[in-house]
Amino acid sequence: MSAIAVSPGAPRTGWRQLLGFNMLTGVIFGIAGWFIGYGAIGKHIHGAGVAYYSTEAGQNDIAIMLGYVLGVVGFLIGLGFGNYPFKRLLGHPPSLAEHEAEEEGLFRYFTLSTDHKVVAKQYMLGIGFFFAVGGLNAMLIRTELIQPNVHVFGANQYLTLVGMHGSMMMGMMTSGILGPFANWLVPLMIGTRRMAFPRIEAFTFWLLMAGGVILITTIFFGGFQTGWTGYQPLGAQGTAGYDAYIGFFACVGLSMTLFGFNLVVTIITMRAPGMTWSRLPIFVWGTLSTAVLMLLAAPMLIAALLMGAMDRTVQTALYIPGAGGSSYLFQNLFWFFGHPEVYILALPGFGIVLELVPVFARKPLWGYRLAVAGMLGVGFLSFFVWQHHLFVSGMNADLRPFYMLSTELISLPTGFVFLCVMGTLWRGRIRFTVPMLFCLAWVFNFLWGGISGVFNSDVPSDVTTHGSFFVMAHFHYTVMGGLVFAFFAGIYYWVPKMYGFKLNETLGKVHFWVMFIAFNSTFAPLFALGFEGMPRRVVTYAQNFQPLNEWVSISAYVLGLSMLVFLFNVVWSLVFKREPAAVNPWHSKSIEWQLPTPVPLHDFDRIPVFDADPYPYGVEPAPAGAPVVAPAGGSA
Amino acid sequence: MDDKPHFRNVALLWLLSCVIMVPIVVFVIGPGLPPGNGSVQASGQVTDNTVLLAVATPVALGVLVYMAYALWAFRERTPEVVLDGPPIRGNASVQFWWLVVTTVLVLFLAGYGSVRLLADGSGGGQGPNPIAVPSPPKGTSVLPVQVIAQQWEFTYRFPTYGGVQTRDIELPANTLIRFNVTSLDVIHSFWAYELGVKADANPGVNNVAYVTTKGPLTFHVRCAELCGVWHGYMFNTGTVVPRAQFAAWITQQRVQYAPATKNLPPYSRTYFPPPLRRGG
Numbered sequence: 001m002s003a004i005a006v007s008p009g010a011p012r013t014g015w016r017q018l019l020g021f022n023m024l025t026g027v028i029f030g031i032a033g034w035f036i037g038y039g040a041i042g043k044h045i046h047g048a049g050v051a052y053y054s055t056e057a058g059q060n061d062i063a064i065m066l067g068y069v070l071g072v073v074g075f076l077i078g079l080g081f082g083n084y085p086f087k088r089l090l091g092h093p094p095s096l097a098e099h100e101a102e103e104e105g106l107f108r109y110f111t112l113s114t115d116h117k118v119v120a121k122q123y124m125l126g127i128g129f130f131f132a133v134g135g136l137n138a139m140l141i142r143t144e145l146i147q148p149n150v151h152v153f154g155a156n157q158y159l160t161l162v163g164m165h166g167s168m169m170m171g172m173m174t175s176g177i178l179g180p181f182a183n184w185l186v187p188l189m190i191g192t193r194r195m196a197f198p199r200i201e202a203f204t205f206w207l208l209m210a211g212g213v214i215l216i217t218t219i220f221f222g223g224f225q226t227g228w229t230g231y232q233p234l235g236a237q238g239t240a241g242y243d244a245y246i247g248f249f250a251c252v253g254l255s256m257t258l259f260g261f262n263l264v265v266t267i268i269t270m271r272a273p274g275m276t277w278s279r280l281p282i283f284v285w286g287t288l289s290t291a292v293l294m295l296l297a298a299p300m301l302i303a304a305l306l307m308g309a310m311d312r313t314v315q316t317a318l319y320i321p322g323a324g325g326s327s328y329l330f331q332n333l334f335w336f337f338g339h340p341e342v343y344i345l346a347l348p349g350f351g352i353v354l355e356l357v358p359v360f361a362r363k364p365l366w367g368y369r370l371a372v373a374g375m376l377g378v379g380f381l382s383f384f385v386w387q388h389h390l391f392v393s394g395m396n397a398d399l400r401p402f403y404m405l406s407t408e409l410i411s412l413p414t415g416f417v418f419l420c421v422m423g424t425l426w427r428g429r430i431r432f433t434v435p436m437l438f439c440l441a442w443v444f445n446f447l448w449g450g451i452s453g454v455f456n457s458d459v460p461s462d463v464t465t466h467g468s469f470f471v472m473a474h475f476h477y478t479v480m481g482g483l484v485f486a487f488f489a490g491i492y493y494w495v496p497k498m499y500g501f502k503l504n505e506t507l508g509k510v511h512f513w514v515m516f517i518a519f520n521s522t523f524a525p526l527f528a529l530g531f532e533g534m535p536r537r538v539v540t541y542a543q544n545f546q547p548l549n550e551w552v553s554i555s556a557y558v559l560g561l562s563m564l565v566f567l568f569n570v571v572w573s574l575v576f577k578r579e580p581a582a583v584n585p586w587h588s589k590s591i592e593w594q595l596p597t598p599v600p601l602h603d604f605d606r607i608p609v610f611d612a613d614p615y616p617y618g619v620e621p622a623p624a625g626a627p628v629v630a631p632a633g634g635s636a
Numbered sequence: 637m638d639d640k641p642h643f644r645n646v647a648l649l650w651l652l653s654c655v656i657m658v659p660i661v662v663f664v665i666g667p668g669l670p671p672g673n674g675s676v677q678a679s680g681q682v683t684d685n686t687v688l689l690a691v692a693t694p695v696a697l698g699v700l701v702y703m704a705y706a707l708w709a710f711r712e713r714t715p716e717v718v719l720d721g722p723p724i725r726g727n728a729s730v731q732f733w734w735l736v737v738t739t740v741l742v743l744f745l746a747g748y749g750s751v752r753l754l755a756d757g758s759g760g761g762q763g764p765n766p767i768a769v770p771s772p773p774k775g776t777s778v779l780p781v782q783v784i785a786q787q788w789e790f791t792y793r794f795p796t797y798g799g800v801q802t803r804d805i806e807l808p809a810n811t812l813i814r815f816n817v818t819s820l821d822v823i824h825s826f827w828a829y830e831l832g833v834k835a836d837a838n839p840g841v842n843n844v845a846y847v848t849t850k851g852p853l854t855f856h857v858r859c860a861e862l863c864g865v866w867h868g869y870m871f872n873t874g875t876v877v878p879r880a881q882f883a884a885w886i887t888q889q890r891v892q893y894a895p896a897t898k899n900l901p902p903y904s905r906t907y908f909p910p911p912l913r914r915g916g
Contacts, residue, residue: 155865227862233839234822234864321840322908327823328838361710363721370731392825393836394763394817394843401750408742415738418699419731425706427642428721432711440707447699451692458749460684460758463834464671467825467860531670533829535860538868542856587718618723 021080033074038067123179134168160223191272211251232319260294286351349486366423374416438489445481470530496581678832761835
């Protein structure tokens with residue numbers, strides 16, 4: 001942001017803000033970078049070498065790749081990421097003017113900010129946008145599937161939509177919970193004022209946004225036909241749109257790695273005095289286990305994609321069997337990332353549910369250590385299951401029983417999480433607020449996701465369910481039913497503290513029930529469709545599947561409508577019927593609710609000292625075990 | 637804290653629901669589970685699915701019954717006053733027995749699945765070196781059928797019938813079939829739904845799947861791995877016919893395709909055609 005560039009002086013105001021480094025300059029620099037890479041350089045170095053797949057006229061993968069790389073670099077420099085390193089290189093003393101949010105108002109959300117609360121809100125907006133794009137893709141997919149024949153989109157358009165939906169959701173939503181909530185909450189919950197690496201924190205966000213835009217540009221290059229898995233050698237023969245897929249996941253992978261790294265370091269090293277491992281809020285444990293997965297899994301994705309990019313540009317043949325490569329190599333590399341990836345999506349949801357249920361059952365978290373063991377266990381085991389995606393691929397046949405066992409073992413730690421939720425409800429005083437409803441829906445949805453997962457993990461059963469709509473239903477129950485419901489639980493729960501207004505409770509309940517019923521009505525029939533033999537990612541299907549597909553499509557529209565109810569709720573509660581949030585509307589005993597609203601710039605006047613975990617419910621007199629907090633402003 | 641026997645209530649409700657649901661699952665839902673009884677391996681999958689569902693039902697009912705009971709019995713009856721529940725932080729014996737029960741269930745399922753898998757291969761692709769080779773029905777021998785996938789159709793080659801390559805597939809009844817699945821370009825997946833067969837087709841790889849056919853039926857073949865633009869159109873149907881009828885059909889095919897067979901490359905486990913043109 002400009003504060004870094006224009007050291008200590010007075011911040012710019014009004015239209016002059018645009019003169020500094022901000023999102024506008026980022027976009028301008030990014031477009032310039034694209035034209036330099038694509039037009040000025042790329043066009044001139046293509047043409048050498050022998051292509052294993054001869055290219056269409058005009059398809060210049062090198063130019064497109066260079067365009068993406070320089071475009072992203074330009075975007076980041078335009079945002080101001082270059083200022084600090086360039087200054088150091090030129091021998092200037094490091095700017096100490098990192099008073100991140102000197103600028104007030106909305107403008108700071110469109111600049112490079114190193115305030116963890118600003119970055120969290122940037123994530124909320126950015127992720128929300130791409131979640132909406134991915135959701136609209138899903139609506140279009142269901143529109144095509146209303147009829148068994150091709151009637152709205154062509155086959156290529158349809159597959160591009162499927163690929164964009166999958167990539168958008170699997171790529172961008174990895175930071176769906178961690179981006180907004182972990183960035184905002186982890187420093188507060190462990191009692192520090194910032195993340196360990198604030199510039200990296202900002203960098204992960206802007207890189208992710210660049211990636212999302214790159215994915216959308218695929219529509220200008222003919223789309224890609226591979227789905228989000230991007231299997232090779234199909235990718236190697238794909239149209240130029242596949243370059244966008246590579247560029248997108250490369251940005252996402254780098255962003256995930258750095259984000260995970262930042263979180264791990266923050267949680268390990270920056271805990272306040274007294275914040276021992278056994279007092280860590282359970283959401284932070286969920287974040288930590290996710291962050292470790294991000295740190296270890298995402299580099300594998302970057303490696304896999306780099307090799308794919310080399311096949312397409314400099315004519316290696318790492319994935320091309322006829323020329324000495326292997327089609328299994330990509331599958332193994334991809335799923336070694338890809339299976340931890342689905343737990344990267346699920347684990348933050350575990351954390352949110354386990355964090356919220358004690359508040360609304362008015363009881364301490366039941367079985368704290370078991371919950372921690374559950375989340376770490378899921379994370380650990382997720383690295384030993386990836387070949388269950390390859391059960392019928394012709395992998396080494398002897399290994400299949402092992403992967404069957406390791407996959408089914410994951411239900412043990414997942415079961416711990418269920419037990420902890422159930423135990424917390426036992427003899428509680430359960431309050432059915434909107435966040436609590438979303439948490440309970442999580443239990444319901446994830447139960448079916450888990451049960452259906454047992455069918456997929458069992459090889460004889462998987463022979464039929466693999467690659468069918470059954471698998472699709474399974475992972476939508478775990479990811480959408482798990483992550484997205486937990487995401488909304490988090491939004492309804494933390495928005496009063498983050499944004500200072502409360503979402504309307506009645507509209508929230510309408511949103512919940514419409515979404516919950518439509519979700520189950522959309523995805524439960526897909527189990528049946530898969531069982532009856534409908535494969536995934538097909539633009540046409542057998543006539544007898546039409547009634548169920550029509551039902552699913554209409555349910556999907558209602559599910560999309562429920563998101564509009566949510567948006568209406570946001571607008572209504574923010575603009576028309578704004579009621580300022582109470583400091584602690586949920587009577588939570590967690591530390592973030594003891595701070596004033598809005599949370600001050602540097603969070604705490606003094607670093608807090610903890611003498612208990614954040615779940616001292618039912619202990620009289622009330623705040624006996626509450627953290628000893630010295631909140632800034634002291635109005636709590 | 638009230639002293640109602642909540643634990644007993646939940647346990648009784650759960651038992652009751654299990655007594656009702658498990659027989660329904662085993663005897664009503666079970667026989668209707670996929671992929672039907674089109675082959676020995678398909679029937680095996682139905683049994684396997686039934687066992688999985690029978691084990692999963694009490695687990696799911698346990699969670700659902702508990703949740704329903706807890707949400708009803710422990711709801712806040714005076715929402716206007718914020719009161720806390722008792723500070724229970726865990727229960728060692730519940731945690732211990734939960735761990736024991738779930739571990740036993742998981743080990744049983746993994747063991748059961750492995751035994752069934754290793755018995756007859758369950759119709760899945762086993763790679764070039766299959767470990768589960770079923771024995772053919774008495775008095776018959778195995779019929780090798782090569783499935784060649786390419787963008788965007790399946791063709792079938794019969795090495796024991798002069799290497800003839802056909803566009804349709806007919807199989808003899810009551811015979812052990814060995815599918816040698818391979819691809820000419822990208823990854824496909826050969827899915828014969830009613831036979832309970834699925835095996836990925838990788839270029840340069842011979843992926844073997846066994847199936848023992850039963851009586852005559854029509855089965856549907858679909859590609860189950862995204863393989864490019866026209867993936868959705870990569871399907872056809874095949875039939876299982878009496879052995880005599882199959883013999884007549886394959887003889888007729890040999891005659892019909894004799895001119896083409898001469899020009900085919902010699903039968904091989906895999907083929908490496910020249911790379912394809914991009915863009916589709």
